[in-house]
Amino acid sequence: MEQTLELTHVPATTDAETIAALMAQAGAVVIDELITPELIDSVLTELDPYLAATEAGPDEFSGLNTRRTGSLIARSPASRAVIAHPLVLDVVGRVLAHATTFQLHLTQMISIGPGEPAQPVHRDQWAYDFFTFPTGYEVQVSTMWAMTDFTEENGATRVVPGATSRPIVCATRTTTPSAPRCAPVRLCSIPVPRITAAARTTPTRCALA
Numbered sequence: 001m002e003q004t005l006e007l008t009h010v011p012a013t014t015d016a017e018t019i020a021a022l023m024a025q026a027g028a029v030v031i032d033e034l035i036t037p038e039l040i041d042s043v044l045t046e047l048d049p050y051l052a053a054t055e056a057g058p059d060e061f062s063g064l065n066t067r068r069t070g071s072l073i074a075r076s077p078a079s080r081a082v083i084a085h086p087l088v089l090d091v092v093g094r095v096l097a098h099a100t101t102f103q104l105h106l107t108q109m110i111s112i113g114p115g116e117p118a119q120p121v122h123r124d125q126w127a128y129d130f131f132t133f134p135t136g137y138e139v140q141v142s143t144m145w146a147m148t149d150f151t152e153e154n155g156a157t158r159v160v161p162g163a164t165s166r167p168i169v170c171a172t173r174t175t176t177p178s179a180p181r182c183a184p185v186r187l188c189s190i191p192v193p194r195i196t197a198a199a200r201t202t203p204t205r206c207a208l209a
């Protein structure tokens, strides 16, 4: 039987301690409306020429109909308020409290075009050369800022809540969708397996990660 697990949504007024506790339980949480539509518009406007000049990905994992535009801090002054959001930095510091410090790994705008198939389920920490970190020893926090609505139809991110301590036995492109949610939302995740869902319709789904 198919089972759909909903991620917990919290309002933007929620304190970092509460959000970090939710992260410890499920590995991911959605913070609703943490940034304003005006800030989203500023980021998208500043990045527009760079998004237009970005080519689609080189392989199926990156997405042959997905454009990933990097160097956001240099290219979009408005993005700095998103990337260095004090609530998010506070949560990250708590999730990674066992580490001496933490630093920014990368920034990118992920623009998924219509017809893009789903990614395989993966953990972002596989970026570290697939090193097997001890279970429960978190090495990164991933963030997804919805810059457009996230819907089932346009390829909203899917995650596997509570799976941080479970191995992924096989990578699959087939997952059960959760209910559509509207932007602006903010998703933090420690290494929960996740994928980009298949995108079936226009317009492009945009996320700052």
Ligand SMILES: O=C(O)CCC(=O)C(=O)O
Pocket (backbone or CB within 6 Å): 110, 124, 155, 156, 157, 158, 194, 195, 196, 197, 207
């Ligand atoms: O764009 C998304 O929804 C997720 C992207 C992702 O997980 C990745 O590219 O590693």
